[in-house]
Amino acid sequence: MAEEPKKTWQWVTVDDYEKPAVPTVIKVKKWWQKFIRWITPEQEQEGEDDQSNALELSFDTAAEALDKSFSDWLKDDDDNSLRWIIAPPHSGVEEAVNKWAEQHDIRAISLPDRESLCDPDASPMPEFFPNSDDNTLWIMPQLAHGFLRQTNGLRWVREFFSTVLSGEAGKGIIVCDSWAWAFLEKVWPVPVSQLWALQGLDQHALEELGLARGDGRLRALAALSRGNAGVAAAYSERYQRSSEKPFETPSVPAEINDATAFVCYALLVHRGLNKTQLIKVLPIVSGSQLEIQLQILHQRGLIEREQEFWSVTVRGYPVVRELLASRGFWLDRF
Amino acid sequence: METGSVEDVTGLFKSLDGFAIFEIAVIFVFALAVVWLTQRILPWVASHLHGKRRLYVLALVPMIRIVVLVAALAMIIPRIIEPTLQNMVATLGAAGLAIGFALKDYVSSLIAGVVAIHEMPYRPGDWIEVDGTYGEVTHIGMRTVELVTNDDTVIWVPHLKLWDNLIHNANNGGPSLMCIAEFYTQPEADAYQIRDALEEVALTSPYLQLGKPIAVTAAEQPWGTKYRLKAYPIDPRQQFQFITDMTARGKRRLLELGVKFAKVESDEALKI
Numbered sequence: 392m393a394e395e396p397k398k399t400w401q402w403v404t405v406d407d408y409e410k411p412a413v414p415t416v417i418k419v420k421k422w423w424q425k426f427i428r429w430i431t432p433e434q435e436q437e438g439e440d441d442q443s444n445a446l447e448l449s450f451d452t453a454a455e456a457l458d459k460s461f462s463d464w465l466k467d468d469d470d471n472s473l474r475w476i477i478a479p480p481h482s483g484v485e486e487a488v489n490k491w492a493e494q495h496d497i498r499a500i501s502l503p504d505r506e507s508l509c510d511p512d513a514s515p516m517p518e519f520f521p522n523s524d525d526n527t528l529w530i531m532p533q534l535a536h537g538f539l540r541q542t543n544g545l546r547w548v549r550e551f552f553s554t555v556l557s558g559e560a561g562k563g564i565i566v567c568d569s570w571a572w573a574f575l576e577k578v579w580p581v582p583v584s585q586l587w588a589l590q591g592l593d594q595h596a597l598e599e600l601g602l603a604r605g606d607g608r609l610r611a612l613a614a615l616s617r618g619n620a621g622v623a624a625a626y627s628e629r630y631q632r633s634s635e636k637p638f639e640t641p642s643v644p645a646e647i648n649d650a651t652a653f654v655c656y657a658l659l660v661h662r663g664l665n666k667t668q669l670i671k672v673l674p675i676v677s678g679s680q681l682e683i684q685l686q687i688l689h690q691r692g693l694i695e696r697e698q699e700f701w702s703v704t705v706r707g708y709p710v711v712r713e714l715l716a717s718r719g720f721w722l723d724r725f
Numbered sequence: 726m727e728t729g730s731v732e733d734v735t736g737l738f739k740s741l742d743g744f745a746i747f748e749i750a751v752i753f754v755f756a757l758a759v760v761w762l763t764q765r766i767l768p769w770v771a772s773h774l775h776g777k778r779r780l781y782v783l784a785l786v787p788m789i790r791i792v793v794l795v796a797a798l799a800m801i802i803p804r805i806i807e808p809t810l811q812n813m814v815a816t817l818g819a820a821g822l823a824i825g826f827a828l829k830d831y832v833s834s835l836i837a838g839v840v841a842i843h844e845m846p847y848r849p850g851d852w853i854e855v856d857g858t859y860g861e862v863t864h865i866g867m868r869t870v871e872l873v874t875n876d877d878t879v880i881w882v883p884h885l886k887l888w889d890n891l892i893h894n895a896n897n898g899g900p901s902l903m904c905i906a907e908f909y910t911q912p913e914a915d916a917y918q919i920r921d922a923l924e925e926v927a928l929t930s931p932y933l934q935l936g937k938p939i940a941v942t943a944a945e946q947p948w949g950t951k952y953r954l955k956a957y958p959i960d961p962r963q964q965f966q967f968i969t970d971m972t973a974r975g976k977r978r979l980l981e982l983g984v985k986f987a988k989v990e991s992d993e994a995l996k997i
Contacts, residue, residue: 544929573935651964672931719775
């Protein structure tokens with residue numbers, strides 16, 4: 392049965408989300424590449440990503456599409472329900488929603504100070520707007536920044552769930568990273584309705600965006616990016632459309648251990664952490680070992696540092712996701 | 726009469742010419758080569774995998790070996806013995822006599838090895854305890870099962886143990902292996918507060934398999950209260966590190982809450 396082409400920017404509930412299909416030939420190629428990497432001696436990899444040809448995406452259209460999807464809910468003053476928006480890393484969902492929120496002058500809830508989240512003497516509480524009875528709409532810009540996976544680090548987010556799900560906080564929109572959401576579903580296992588996401592981009596949608604040309608190339612790009620617009624853009628070759636060479640992804644270090652995977656997972660779940668926070672989140676990994684892992688992953692182009700925050704790179708994301716999947720980690724749905 | 730018996734025995738066997746010996750040698754060498762290769766390649770492939778896929782690949786090793794050896798025997802025997810009913814009864818009778826007297830334990834282990842492959846009380850990658858020894862099954866041989874303990878000691882256990890010993894299998898062919906971290910507190914401590922704190926400790930461990938449940942049980946003892954924090958690591962090989970992580974952070978958290986730990990005078994008291 393032929394698949395129905397997807398629109399480029401389409402907001403759907405998470406249940407309707409579809410990942411682009413991965414053709415068998417791409418799966419076989421992937422296995423073959425893995426096998427070659429095993430048997431051939433490790434080659435030095437250039438740490439820097441060549442993103443000079445990557446297409447920069449504009450999320451204005453996504454913001455407009457969101458406006459259409461939420462317009463009825465927005466206008467209905469009697470509807471006090473919540474909207475949850477799940478954002479896979481680098482997908483541009485957060486940017487689109489924040490742009491839309493700015494256009495509508497929606498007030499953002501301030502995020503807690505992560506440094507004090509784990510302090511046993513402090514009891515950080517979410518600060519909602521007073522007089523929420525007047526049905527003022529609010530937005531939580533990134534719930535992933537509201538917790539640290541440490542013994543005392545979940546109090547704020549628990550309080551947040553308790554307040555918003557009881558209806559005390561009124562009408563609001565919560566944006567949450569997909570990895571953080573997968574973890575938070577275990578922290579507060581109450582199913583929520585109105586869980587939204589941007590539909591995964593298939594080859595037709597990618598072509599519409601001008602990310603690549605040629606059916607095989609587009610399918611491969613859709614499969615590699617798993618329908619994630621940001622990842623697809625990072626691997627796009629606008630000026631090499633006829634190129635048939637495989638996508639050059641960063642490679643995983645040959646000698647990896649639990650600590651390597653823990654660092655990657657922690658960075659994804661928290662949507663970036665600084666070194667102090669990483670030490671708090673991974674006390675089982677010694678400080679020197681943590682430093683070593685950060686340097687190895689950085690050299691491979693899998694993670695990057697912006698100011699003091701470490702996060703998984705856009706080109707490294709498919710590789711890191713696959714690494715975590717192969718080691719049995721709890722994954723996001725996207 | 727005597728001459729007739731000798732003729733009867735020699736009549737069991739075919740006359741082996743040079744070509745037949747060559748054929749048998751080729752079958753034998755080929756079977757050994759396949760077994761040797763699978764015993765090296767599959768564990769190597771498995772070492773690059775994790776979770777279920779690793780266990781499935783490891784479980785193929787003894788399976789393939791038994792299939793190859795049975796096939797090789799089925800091809801070799803008709804080249805040596807005329808496969809009539811009379812010949813087979815005579816051969817099996819003689820073999821049974823030899824086994825009964827001289828090789829009872831050895832053959833019992835071999836048969837138990839075949840039963841182990843069929844019933845699968847342990848598979849490569851499983852964590853089992855036999856006769857008080859706990860370790861990971863790294864290889865299932867024809868006669869023995871090879872365990873590696875947490876102290877990196879290799880132990881060979883004859884399959885014979887399967888007949889009359891209890892085999893404790895902690896993960897039973899899957900990636901889920903329950904780990905238990907124990908805490909001993911004075912009886913005055915608030916049990917529900919401790920339960921909540923310990924559940925949080927497990928939930929925030931990087932080793933935790935998030936899809937599995939976490940549980941805390943408490944039991945009153947003469948010297949205080951014993952808490953058991955139960956959770957599953959992502960990979961069974963992480964069990965000792967997982968318990969270490971839960972113990973270290975659990976102790977820190979309980980100290981933050983002002984919980985006083987019980988002091989137990991002797992090891993015997995802990996066994997209660």
